[in-house]
Amino acid sequence: MVESCQKSKVRENMQIRTISPEETEAVGRKIAAKLLPGDIIAYYGDLGAGKTAFTRGLAAGLGVTEQVTSPTYTIVNEYLSGRLPLFHFDMYRLDSADDLFDIGWEDYLARGGVCAVEWSENVEEALSGAIRITIHKDPADENVRTITIEGGERFVDLGV
Ligand code: ADP
Ligand code: MG
Numbered sequence: 001m002v003e004s005c006q007k008s009k010v011r012e013n014m015q016i017r018t019i020s021p022e023e024t025e026a027v028g029r030k031i032a033a034k035l036l037p038g039d040i041i042a043y044y045g046d047l048g049a050g051k052t053a054f055t056r057g058l059a060a061g062l063g064v065t066e067q068v069t070s071p072t073y074t075i076v077n078e079y080l081s082g083r084l085p086l087f088h089f090d091m092y093r094l095d096s097a098d099d100l101f102d103i104g105w106e107d108y109l110a111r112g113g114v115c116a117v118e119w120s121e122n123v124e125e126a127l128s129g130a131i132r133i134t135i136h137k138d139p140a141d142e143n144v145r146t147i148t149i150e151g152g153e154r155f156v157d158l159g160v
Helices: 001-008 021-032 051-062 097-104 105-110 120-126 154-157
Strands: 015-019 038-044 078-079 086-090 114-117 129-137 141-148
Touching: 001 105, 001 154, 015 021, 021 051, 021 141, 038 051, 038 120, 051 086, 051 129, 078 105, 097 105, 097 120
Parallel strands: 038 114, 038 129, 086 114
Antiparallel strands: 015 141, 078 086, 129 141
C-alpha cells in the first residue's frame, strides 16, 4: 500500500504544448514507438481537441498505411497494417462501461493490439490501467493545445 503511494508520487506526467495538428500528430508518432501489445490509450478532451489527430500520429508511428478516419459512426475502426493492430474507438454514444460488452471490447483487448479510446469519460470504470492523454484547447489561440500524458513512464526518454 505504502509502496504504491510512493510510486504514484514519482510517476512522471508529461505536458507538451503544440501549435498545429502536425505537431500533435508528431507527439503521437513518438509515443507509438514504445507502445506494447495490450496498451490502452484513454483520451480526455472536448470535441475538436485533437484526439483523432493524435491517433493519426499513433497510426503513422505504428506503420499503419491505411488512412485514419474518425470512428464516430462506426464506434471502432481497425487498422491492421502496422507493427501492432490499432483499434480506434469513439465511446461518445456509450452511456457507461456496461455498454462495452455490446461492442466486443473484451475481444479487442484479447487481440494484443493498441486500443485508443476517444470519449473515455463515458467508460472510465473500465480504463483504470490506461495511459491517459488529456488534450486542452487554448481559449486564446485556436491552434494551441496542451497535451498531458499520465502513466507514461516509458515515454519520458522520447523527449516529448
Ligand atoms: P477530436 O478527435 O478531439 O474531436 P480532431 O482531431 O478531429 O479532434 O480535430 C482537431 C481539430 O483541431 C482539427 O480541425 C485540427 O486541424 C485543429 N487543430 C488546430 N490546432 C491543433 C493542434 N495543435 N493539435 C491538434 N489539432 C489542432
Ligand atoms: Mg475524434
